[in-house]
Amino acid sequence: MRTLTQIGFACLSVIAAIAAISVASIVAHADTEAGSRAENAQKPVALVADDWCPQHCEFNPSHKGYIVEIVEQALTEEGVAFTITYAPWTRGLRMTEAGDFDGLLTPTVNGYEQFQFHQEPVGYQQYCFYVNADSPWRYTAPKDLLGKRLAHLKESGFGELETYLKANKDAIAIDEFPGNKDFTYSIFKFLAAGRADTIIMTSDVYDFGIRLGKIASTFKSAGCLSKQKLAVGLSKGNPERAKWLGQKLDSGIRKLRHSGKLKAILAEYGISP
Numbered sequence: 259m260r261t262l263t264q265i266g267f268a269c270l271s272v273i274a275a276i277a278a279i280s281v282a283s284i285v286a287h288a289d290t291e292a293g294s295r296a297e298n299a300q301k302p303v304a305l306v307a308d309d310w311c312p313q314h315c316e317f318n319p320s321h322k323g324y325i326v327e328i329v330e331q332a333l334t335e336e337g338v339a340f341t342i343t344y345a346p347w348t349r350g351l352r353m354t355e356a357g358d359f360d361g362l363l364t365p366t367v368n369g370y371e372q373f374q375f376h377q378e379p380v381g382y383q384q385y386c387f388y389v390n391a392d393s394p395w396r397y398t399a400p401k402d403l404l405g406k407r408l409a410h411l412k413e414s415g416f417g418e419l420e421t422y423l424k425a426n427k428d429a430i431a432i433d434e435f436p437g438n439k440d441f442t443y444s445i446f447k448f449l450a451a452g453r454a455d456t457i458i459m460t461s462d463v464y465d466f467g468i469r470l471g472k473i474a475s476t477f478k479s480a481g482c483l484s485k486q487k488l489a490v491g492l493s494k495g496n497p498e499r500a501k502w503l504g505q506k507l508d509s510g511i512r513k514l515r516h517s518g519k520l521k522a523i524l525a526e527y528g529i530s531p
Contacts, residue, residue, distance in 0.1 A: 302339040303503055305329070305490070306350040307363035308437050312466040312527045313381065313488075314363055316344040316439075324527040325364050325380050329490060331519060332510025338503075347437035348412055357495025360503055366486040369415025373491035376504030378511040380489055381529070383460045385416065386482040388449065395455060397481030400426075403456075409433040409448055410458035411441065419483060446473050456480060462529065469528065 307326065309316040314323040322330070326342065333340050342363070345353070354362040355372050366383065367375050387397040396402070400422040408423075410416075412434040416423070423430060433454060435441055442463055449457045461482065467473030490507060492500035514520040521531050 302341055303333065303361065304359045305340060305342045305361045305363055306345055306354060306359040307342055308347040308350055309344060309439060309441075310347075310364075310437075310460075310463060311442075312462055312529070313383075314344075321527070324523050324529055325488065327523045328380050328511065328514065328520060329363065329507070331514055331523070332507055335510040335513045336506040338506050338510075351413060351491075354491060354493050355495075357493050360493055360496075360499065362491035362493075364488045365491040366415050366417075367489050368486060369417045369420070370491055372494065374494055374497070374500045374504065375489045375492065376507045378489070378508045379487045380507075380511065381524075382485050383462060383488055384482050384485040385414070385458050386461045386464065387456045387480045388446070388459055388464060388477050389456045389480045390449060390452075391476050391478050393455070393478075393480065395480055397456070404429045406455040407431040407433070407453070408456055408458070409435065409445055409454040411435055411437050411445075414458065416458070416483065417486075442467060443472055446477065450474070450476065465528070 307314040312323055313325040315321055350362055353359050362373065364380060365373065389395055400419055404426065408430055423432060435445055445457050448454055464473060468475065492504055494500065511520065524531055
């Protein structure tokens, strides 16, 4: 029969063993996290974007797009190596979902649940309805689209409106564009030819096209949806890497804001902070 002293020593031995295991577990976890961070830092971040000027401008090396410039400078501030590849919207979306890219430029935070998002916005956008200048039609609510012919970019992430469109697809004639090169100008030509009653386009893309003279002044806005926050859509294929990248983006964007560089980039493209 063991004495109380023996039992006490046994309990202390068990406690010591548990403590040793706990410390070893914490150290191992810390080593794993450190190794993961080191691995993330060594592998360049692979981003994909579509040609959606002035957010991302594939064919203008001197003006890459305000979101591209914000993301590039934010990652550079953090010492993160990166690449940006251009692809049609739907292809880039699918490849980021599959983990072929670390992030997609640039979905709205609401409307794309398949991605993780960082906290700091890289911009805001507002979808508006555009019509030919002589059209009396106005958008005030989703029901205004019943019986109309509508055209827009495929998988635009309209949120509640997208749900409404799917539920009323038999009452609204919809043409979805894949977002290939010159999509913006093609869809306005589609509208001008009378093949749609209205199209949905972001106001920044429309205003930029008007300023450059690439969109004719024969159109007008007929109402808009609410403004939405934009952030890099981070692939869920590697959650730890997505978390690490999100932290780097947030830190870099905050540095750009505090230094005034973020405001300067936006001003260069005529975008209000």
